[in-house]
Amino acid sequence: MLTTDSPAHPGREEIELAAVLHALSDPVRLLMVRGLAGDADGRSCSSFDVPVTKSTCTHHFKVLREAGVIHQRQEGTRRVNTLREEDLEARFPGLLATILQAAEGEPQLTAAT
Amino acid sequence: MLTTDSPAHPGREEIELAAVLHALSDPVRLLMVRGLAGDADGRSCSSFDVPVTKSTCTHHFKVLREAGVIHQRQEGTRRVNTLREEDLEARFPGLLATILQAAEGEPQLTAAT
Numbered sequence: 001m002l003t004t005d006s007p008a009h010p011g012r013e014e015i016e017l018a019a020v021l022h023a024l025s026d027p028v029r030l031l032m033v034r035g036l037a038g039d040a041d042g043r044s045c046s047s048f049d050v051p052v053t054k055s056t057c058t059h060h061f062k063v064l065r066e067a068g069v070i071h072q073r074q075e076g077t078r079r080v081n082t083l084r085e086e087d088l089e090a091r092f093p094g095l096l097a098t099i100l101q102a103a104e105g106e107p108q109l110t111a112a113t
Numbered sequence: 114m115l116t117t118d119s120p121a122h123p124g125r126e127e128i129e130l131a132a133v134l135h136a137l138s139d140p141v142r143l144l145m146v147r148g149l150a151g152d153a154d155g156r157s158c159s160s161f162d163v164p165v166t167k168s169t170c171t172h173h174f175k176v177l178r179e180a181g182v183i184h185q186r187q188e189g190t191r192r193v194n195t196l197r198e199e200d201l202e203a204r205f206p207g208l209l210a211t212i213l214q215a216a217e218g219e220p221q222l223t224a225a226t
Contacts, residue, residue, distance in 0.1 A: 019138075101206075
């Protein structure tokens with residue numbers, strides 16, 4: 001497996017609450033984060049059935065990465081996304097779990113067909 | 114006390130997670146919400162020492178009201194703001210408390226002098 005340089009990520013202590021809340025304040029990004037929760041292997045942009053173009057999907061993942069919500073690594077031509085659950089839990093205990101729980105009662109975006 | 118019509122507020126069931134997170138994703142708004150927490154009587158815009166103009170303050174409160182985070186009532190010339198803690202707790206259990214707790218570790222905005 002070819003692994004090239006990963007894009008920049010904020011360190012754990014650099015993660016800011018306002019940035020995390022902003023990153024999670026978009027319904028599509030929230031859906032992506034729900035899809036990543038509990039998936040330690042990570043997922044690529046194309047594995048998500050979200051009603052947005054690939055470039056918009058890429059943009060959303062960039063917002064999540066820059067806020068410290070996800071980690072992105074390059075594997076060949078794929079960019080694989082994982083949730084930074086440990087970092088978020090250490091920085092803001094209970095926050096991600098509470099938001100994911102709150103999101104469960106929200107309307108789901110339907111899969112793009 | 115003269116009480117005129119209040120501005121429009123979403124009903125409890127109309128409060129959306131993404132809107133709440135967006136409303137709380139601004140450091141000034143987060144500071145305002147922290148100031149309102151536990152203050153049942155409510156506070157007016159001018160009672161906050163935040164480094165923004167009055168019109169910006171008014172805008173921030175409008176965003177919070179439209180998201181369902183605060184209630185605004187008119188008392189004479191004052192618009193008094195209270196946190197919709199019960200509604201938020203019923204809609205998204207633990208969310209507000211977790212975010213307020215996370216905010217405690219964040220840098221405080223300094224009071225405007």
